[in-house]
Amino acid sequence: MDKYHVNWNYPTTIWVGPGRITELAEACQELNIRSPLIVTDPTVAALPLIDSAINPCHQVGLEVSIFSRIKGNPNEVNIADGVAKLHEHKCDGVIALGGGSALDAGKAIALMAGQQHSIWDFEDIGDNYRRVDPKGILPLIAIPTTAGTGSEVGRVSVITDERAQAKRLIFHPRMMPDIVILDAQLTMGLPPDLTAATGMDALSHNLESFYSPQYHPMAEGIALEGMRLIKEYLPRAYAIGAELEARQQMLVASCMGATAFQRGLGAIHALAHPLGALYDKHHGLLNAILMPYVLIANRPAIQVPMGHLALYLQLAGNDMFDSGFDAVLNWVLGLRKQVGIPHSLAEIGIDDTDADRVGKMASVEPSASTNPMRFNGIEYRDIFLRACEGSITL
Known part of the structure; x- marks a missing residue:
């Protein structure tokens, strides 16, 4: 499997290969993240694989918090709750870990961490993205546990507006994760x-x-x-x-x-x-x-x-x-x-x-x-x- 251990830089920095979750702490350090918020879904939060993400971070003294109150189709309440958790624990970066819902939620939470507008003000229509304060976006690491959405290399989060019963695309160029880890070992338990x-x-x-x-x-x-x-x-x-x-x-x-x-x-x-x-x-x-x-x-x-x-x-x-x-x-x-x-x-x-x-x-x-x-x-x-x-x- 060594031939799969390579680093790519298109469209962002991608660390590829089985077992590379053990390098998560290095990714945090590269981005100057000292207190990451792991955004995941309730299913992943209950699995042993969450320890493979947390343990390397604890070993180097990072203070890790976990947020997992997200739906299969994440909504604006999930994002607001995640931002509140982030502020409560004074987190300075986000690790999105899971399937498409967790990745979309993590990207949106990192975006909204320092914004004054509603998330719907950043819907991908016209030049709405210009309303975003780039200084309010936190560094982001994305780690997919399913092979489907590819949200780890996207600049968009798909968030459900439950009042309107519609899915909305939230966009900003800086929503692209800074580092992606593609570790097949994390997908082995997928039914x-x-x-x-x-x-x-x-x-x-x-x-x-x-x-x-x-x-x-x-x-x-x-x-x-x-x-x-x-x-x-x-x-x-x-x-x-x-x-x-x-x-x-x-x-x-x-x-x-x-x-x-x-x-x-x-x-x-x-x-x-x-x-x-x-x-x-x-x-x-x-x-x-x-x-x-x-x-x-x-x-x-x-x-x-x-x-x-x-x-x-x-x-x-x-x-x-x-x-x-x-x-x-x-x-x-x-x-x-x-x-x-x-x-x-x-x-x-x-x-x-x-x-x-x-x-x-x-x-x-x-x-x-x-x-x-x-x-x-x-x-x-x-x-x-x-x-x-x-x-x-x-």
Whole structure:
């Protein structure tokens, strides 16, 4: 496993390799953090792995506090409570440890530590980020324990506005964690269903950024290789949860997906965000279920990139532009089945009652702006209905 012990500096400083959680104290010292607040979720807080983060810090005299009162879809109250805890213990930095919810919450808490505005004043609309006082942002270390969101290399936190029943993107360039630790040993206990949902989340990021119409060749190349890693390693991580190489490669693929979606996302996320806010379902699972229905809706605009993808993943022959789309779609459907993803939204308790509302919310969701095709509320409603029914029509 030594070949995986490398340091990367794109898009931020990334320490890669199994067992590198033991270097957390060094990361704190590098950032001059003496009293870190570990932001995690209740499940991780109760696991032995939390000690692997705390013990190295205690050994060098760091005063560590823990905050874990966050929901699966963190809201503004969770963030306010975390900031209050941070001030109570006079913390001078944040360690975000866990899955996407913990990473998003940790990033938002580090942002809000020294701000006077409401968190909603920093929603990713126009130049709202200019309202942030950069001096009030604390140094931040991010340590993912799932291979899915890639939030550890993002400048955005997804926070649920429960009053409006909407997910909002909070953005500032300085929200990018200063140091990331990708340690596969921390993901070894992840159960198969979460391995599948988070892995498909990583696929959705790589896939949507790959066929985004925005010009960003670097992101396009990263997304392509990210999907190759997922094709090879997600089934292995799902079937053999203790395989360290598969776990490490999936962490890398997740990180690549979030790096690539600087190029933009699309209709999968435009639908998943309102569904997550309305039904409080796992984001990665929603993306996984929605994926083939959105692919089919986008087909007229993505034939060429799907041809390239099919060729790169060795899914199709020389007639890639004729058969490439079908090859990719069949691969996605097969992968979902292989890792136990439900075929329809109905199977996870979502019906068509709010179809019109979902369609309208999706059409104005920020991710919709970089989808290869511009869908209106009715068209998004129709995609949602097909996903509810499990109707695949080519």
